[in-house]
Amino acid sequence: MTQTSNAEAAAWTVLDAASRRAGLDPSGAELMRLGENALFRLPGGIVARVSRPGQLAAAKREVAVARWLGANHVPAVQTWPDIDQPIEVDDRAITWWQELPPHRPGTALTVATALRRLHDLPPPTDFDIGRLDPFVRLAERIDRATTLTEADRAWMRTHLAELKTRYAALPEGLPQTVVHGDAWIGNVVSTNDGKVVLLDLERCSIGPPEWDLTSTAVKAFTLAGITSKDYDIFVRTYGHDVTSWAGFETLRDTREFRMTCMAAQVAAENPARLDEVLLRLACLRGEHGSRPWIWTAVP
Structure with a gap:
């Protein structure tokens, strides 16, 4: 197994454990992107983000910033409601987000x-x-x-x-x-x-x-x-x-x-x-x- 596939397999394992702890069903999830973070699309318009190890503090800040921007009416990606997040599994932080509507790249x-x-x-x-x-x-x-x-x-x-x-x-x-x-x-x-x-x-x-x-x-x-x-x-x-x-x-x-x-x-x-x-x-x-x-x- 290559290092890339090792990283993907680890992200899937973390996603499964974190989703179940959050009360979500990861069945039917699909990998969207494997880069600095691993992004997964779950059924129902949920996007899960799995960080690299050691990024819990950054994930906590990201969740807080998203909620702050929303409260100030600044359009930004928004967290999935009713989940106490982030969740940490194997030193990785997992957060859940609302999937964006149809969109195009920035200019x-x-x-x-x-x-x-x-x-x-x-x-x-x-x-x-x-x-x-x-x-x-x-x-x-x-x-x-x-x-x-x-x-x-x-x-x-x-x-x-x-x-x-x-x-x-x-x-x-x-x-x-x-x-x-x-x-x-x-x-x-x-x-x-x-x-x-x-x-x-x-x-x-x-x-x-x-x-x-x-x-x-x-x-x-x-x-x-x-x-x-x-x-x-x-x-x-x-x-x-x-x-x-x-x-x-x-x-x-x-x-x-x-x-x-x-x-x-x-x-x-x-x-x-x-x-x-x-x-x-x-x-x-x-x-x-x-x-x-x-x-x-x-x-």
Whole structure:
């Protein structure tokens, strides 16, 4: 059995145990996606999310954030009612969500609209939403990137330390707000009834709004995934261009490194993706010329 199928089998086992503890029947469930989290569709419009080990605190925060956003009339993925969640099984956190109605992927416009709405909200007062950690889990991902050479992992550890030093010295920017934490176009969708809905709330926290804005700038200028016209629409809709800020390059480099560490984690479970990790590392080291770079998405 491959590492990927091992991970899938473990997620199914956890789903079964957690569902029964929650009073739900997992019969007929289907795997929707196996990535950072495992997503399953259960009959009746329920989506179960099984985390990686050690993510109980993040899952608790995600549930609290979803309920807070709902109370503030901000369209976001909503928890399944009448379940005391998350439930922990084998060090994994399981949460249940209402399946979204028909929807389509986000655009620069919809991301800007959603972020403007989120950043304008006063922080919650009934729970601790926490502080943004742009480097969360990166050291662990490097340690587990066993398909890489030790020399590559040593370079990644050094680069991580350099990024942390640069982040600690960021210049003053916009006032700190509630940020999404992973605000790329895959985490914002438009439903057929016209709502712009936020997904994947596990990294919501207090932090510099520039962190959220940088994701779209990276999409435009690192990956050429959207046009400069799209980026101009994003800037006009939100009302600020993060690329003009003196701290932008630090956040850009950190976001690019997060994407590389995520790919390294995937390659540890699916060695067929190793070439993508090596490409990204080469780009970060300056061996593939200037941006934009052609990176292939990993699950």
